[in-house]
Amino acid sequence: MKLAKAMTVAGSDSGGGAGIQADLKTFQELNAYGTSVVTALTAQNTLGVHGVYPQSAACVEAQLDAVLADIGVDAAKTGMLFSAEIIALTADKLKQYGVKQLVVDPVMIAKGGAPLLQRDAVQALKERLLPIATLVTPNIPEACHLLGRDQIHDVEQMREASCRLLELGAKAVLLKGGHLEGETAVDLFYDGHSFIELAHPRIHTLHTHGTGCTLSAAITAELAKGASLEAAVRTGKAFISAAIAHAVGVGKGIGPTCHAAYRLYR
Numbered sequence: 001m002k003l004a005k006a007m008t009v010a011g012s013d014s015g016g017g018a019g020i021q022a023d024l025k026t027f028q029e030l031n032a033y034g035t036s037v038v039t040a041l042t043a044q045n046t047l048g049v050h051g052v053y054p055q056s057a058a059c060v061e062a063q064l065d066a067v068l069a070d071i072g073v074d075a076a077k078t079g080m081l082f083s084a085e086i087i088a089l090t091a092d093k094l095k096q097y098g099v100k101q102l103v104v105d106p107v108m109i110a111k112g113g114a115p116l117l118q119r120d121a122v123q124a125l126k127e128r129l130l131p132i133a134t135l136v137t138p139n140i141p142e143a144c145h146l147l148g149r150d151q152i153h154d155v156e157q158m159r160e161a162s163c164r165l166l167e168l169g170a171k172a173v174l175l176k177g178g179h180l181e182g183e184t185a186v187d188l189f190y191d192g193h194s195f196i197e198l199a200h201p202r203i204h205t206l207h208t209h210g211t212g213c214t215l216s217a218a219i220t221a222e223l224a225k226g227a228s229l230e231a232a233v234r235t236g237k238a239f240i241s242a243a244i245a246h247a248v249g250v251g252k253g254i255g256p257t258c259h260a261a262y263r264l265y266r
């Protein structure tokens with residue numbers, strides 16, 4: 001059987017719940033071989049982000065070359081990219097090596113409020129990365145930021161926002177509804193042809209650290225294995241729902257989800 005290879009370009013979370021660590025655990029759980037390009041180190045735990053230490057452009061470029069020139073990838077994802085410079089060089093390298101499947105999780109602000117992307121980098125995200133993305137996976141605040149609007153209140157407004165988001169250049173959009181209120185966590189998938197609502201009963205838990213990272217990593221692993229985009233997104237939703245339902249609750253604050261839950265409790 002051919003080994004599926006998945007790469008993450010993201011920040012390191014010392015607490016192990018989000019970023020590179022969440023991505024690699026998720027790739028492993030879904031039987032994809034994981035590689036990583038670290039854009040920034042964060043000193044982080046369940047109580048928040050205590051420090052952000054971006055890597056130099058030369059360092060990020062060297063990691064991208066090392067992985068792509070030798071090992072290669074079947075699908076890649078991006079998470080915390082921190083600066084316009086890192087975004088531009090990541091886009092250039094993905095194009096140079098002909099990476100065909102790219103999931104862009106437009107990480108901007110950590111759940112606790114710490115900025116993970118510089119303000120002036122949002123434009124670079126739109127201009128350089130979205131046009132080469134197979135899928136973009138914003139949460140509600142990120143979608144508002146990308147579109148320059150104040151709020152998205154319900155699924156109807158999510159539909160309309162998805163159409164606008166698709167115009168930014170990605171082949172498809174998964175607009176995540178975790179930040180909305182209500183008894184159901186609804187994500188909306190739109191590929192320009194049809195809308196698919198992915199719904200799961202809202203799980204009453206504090207522990208949702210790294211949910212967006214984990215979801216986009218699961219989708220990337222499935223794409224690397226050859227799944228269709230729709231199938232990959234459906235598996236991603238099942239994976240993150242199980243992970244939240246069985247959250248491990250380490251630390252004193254907002255804890256990580258259980259990356260092994262999809263395998264253990266399905």
Ligand SMILES: Nc1ncnc2c1ncn2[C@@H]1O[C@H](COP(=O)(O)OP(=O)(O)O)[C@@H](O)[C@H]1O
Pocket residue numbers: 138139140176177178179185186187200201202203204205208210211212213215237240241244
């Ligand atoms: N309490 C919850 N119960 C069930 N699913 C949730 C819950 N919170 C978030 N999700 C799901 O987790 C995924 C990531 O959600 P979201 O919080 O919107 O993004 P982010 O982690 O990027 O802020 C989505 O599939 C969302 O529907």
Ligand SMILES: Cc1ncc(COP(=O)(O)O)c(N)n1
Pocket residue numbers: 010011012013018019020042044079080107109110111112116208209210211212213
């Ligand atoms: C390195 C890194 N990447 C991404 C997130 C977003 O995760 P969350 O939205 O759960 O704070 C994070 N906190 N840290």
